[in-house]
Structures are given as C-alpha cells and as structure tokens.
Amino acid sequence: MVESQSRNTGAHLVYGELKRRILSLELKPGERIYEPAMATALQVSRTPLREAIRRLIAESLLEQQPTGGVLVPILDEGVISELYDVRAAMESLMAREACSKATPADIANLEGIVERNAAMVQFADEAMKYGMSLHAAIADIAGNSWAKRFHDQISSHMERYRHFVNNSQERRDRALAEHRILVDAVASGKPEAAAKIAFDHVLGARDEALRAISGSARVIP
Template structure:
C-alpha cells in the first residue's frame, strides 16, 4: 500500500466511483470473494472505464481488492489471520498515539473528547451510529497526538479495519463495553497519565479483536 496521510489522493473524475465501490465493499453489497465485472459495474455507476479502472487500482493498492492470476479482480476475502494481524498493529498504534495525546492534550482537546464521549453515549443503542461515534474518538486522539507518521500508518490500517468494525459492534453488550472503554481512555488522557492511556487504548483494541474473531468464526462456519 502507498503511505498516505488520510485517504489516498485520487483524480477528481474517479472520486465518486471510488467512494461508491468502497461503500459497497464495506457494506458487503460487493461481498468478500465477489468478482468485479468491469462492463457491468461501469454501466451501473454511469461512468466510462477510465475512472472505474482508476478507482479499482486505488482499492487494490489499499488491499480491498485483489487481482487473480487470470487477470480478474475480486473483493479481498476476510480472514481470522487478517484480524489477528490488523488488530495487533492497530493496538500498538493506538497505544502510541493515545499515550502521546495524554502528554500534550490541552483544555480544548479535553472538552472535545468529552463532547465526543457524550455523542457516543447518546448513540450507544444504534450499531452503525455508535460505531461511527466511537471511531471519531479514535480519530480525535490521533489528531491530538500529532505524530504524523503514526497517523499515516493508522490511516492505512483504518481502511482495512473498516471492513471488520461492523463485526465488533453488533451487540448491545459490546457497544456498552466499548463506551466504558472509551471513557477510561479519555479519563487517562484527561489525567495526563500516558502509561494508563496507552494500556487502556491497547486493551480496548484487543478486546474488539476478540469480538471480531468470534464473529468471523461464526460467519465462515456458516
């Protein structure tokens, strides 16, 4: 994958195509293992093959699509091994950035995090919205930390993690546990306790990993 800060830069003509293909992949409208048919999808999206191919190239660079030896393109499959590796990397990055955030956060940052926590609490009963609210807390911590290299790597991993995030947010029990974990993380950052912030951030990601592994085991076993 290319090393980028946030979303990969895309020619303007392929923006909408990229966004729509990404949405379909993340919502499994294009499920894992699905083969992409260029002519049909280009027609469905109402675009020529040039922006379609550019969008596909970028999604391949991000690891969401794979090219077959025969030349076809498929949606990359989901796997327990990917979950193990991605969440381990994510835990290390989250720990690093959250510890850094604890050392530099000012009052405005703490107020912002509390506001995001309140939003997470209001939406805890709604799977998708709660997931988005929790994710916004992580993005805010990354921004506060100010480590540009960690943030770039985080953005890369985040693209892949988006495929699995919905698996970790399916039950009310897990959403409430995640909210409690977010509160602990923000409390440690507010207290400027870098060691606790790191430990809580890492534990939060690893707890989500266990939920994701259990969910993917059920799906692959079905």
C-alpha cells in the same frame, strides 16, 4: 488537458463508490468484479473504472487473480488479526503521547464525545461514529503525523469489519466504559495507563470481530 482532468475526476468518483461498496460489504467478500456489468451499473466508461480498480488493487481492497479476474478480498481471519494488532500499537502510542499534550479544551472535547457516545449507545451506527470520533480526536491531540497516517490507512481497511465488532449491545456498552476510562487516563496525565487501556481496547475489538466472523457465512475458506 480538460479531457485528462475529466477522466481523472471520473476515476476518482468511481474509486470512491467502489470503495464504499467494498467497505460496507455491499460488494460481498469473494465477489468477482465484472467490468462490463460494473461499468453499466455505475453508468461510466471502462477507462475510469479500470483506473479505479487499479488503485483499489494497490490498496489491497481488491485482488488481482492470476487468471486476470478481480475479486473482493475474503474476510481472512489472519489478516484481520494483523490489522487489529497494528492498530492497537498505533492507538497505544497516540494515547500515551496525548497525555502530555492535551489541553483543558481538548479534555472537554473528549468528554463531550464520550457523553454523546453514551446518549446514542443503543444505536450501532451512531455508537460507532462517536467511537471513531474519540479515537480520531486523541490522534489529533497526540500530533504524531506518521502514527496518524498509518492509523488512517489501517482504519480504512477495517471499515469492513466494524459491523461485526459493534453489532451487540453488550459490546457497545463495554466499549463505552473503556472509552470513559481512556479519557480519564488522558485527562489525569497517566501515559502508561492510557497506552495500556487503548491497546487492550483494540484487542478486545479484534477478539469480538474474530468471534463474529468465524461463525459467519461471509467467511470463505
């Protein structure tokens, strides 16, 4: 039993590290995972590595090739567009539902996140962090467990693309302005307005990501 628990813990740690490298683009799109080299790099045996790889394949964060090789998925524009479209629908739904459930304390929290976002908008990583916090807070207010579950799954995949979305100051300033309008709509209890603002906000991020990635050498045809 102890040995089994240790093996499971090891696989979980390897999974976490591989996932981090994939989402941060440290492992490049299209890069092949060579088990012996990766096991050496991570200082683990092949067993937990293989378990982690199987889990990442199941989550579509790695791809099993017909030849047996395992690759990091390329940045496919069709897949990216689909992910953002589904996320837009989830964000829209949760923004609408948050309007009828937000308490004064919830609104104060959202406004505080926006102000912290504004203070750090010149810094890509910090602006991204507060933007994600705002959307997560709205999801919590909405309280739709299924929407939040699907949203979280999609957001995990989208970590690979956020670098492209948030890289310019113009985009960060625009996102901040949209966040302000979204919070105002939730605070005013305007569900249709909040839903549309959230939907359009995500589609704007989609368009920015596609523009950046289409001209990037990271895209492999």
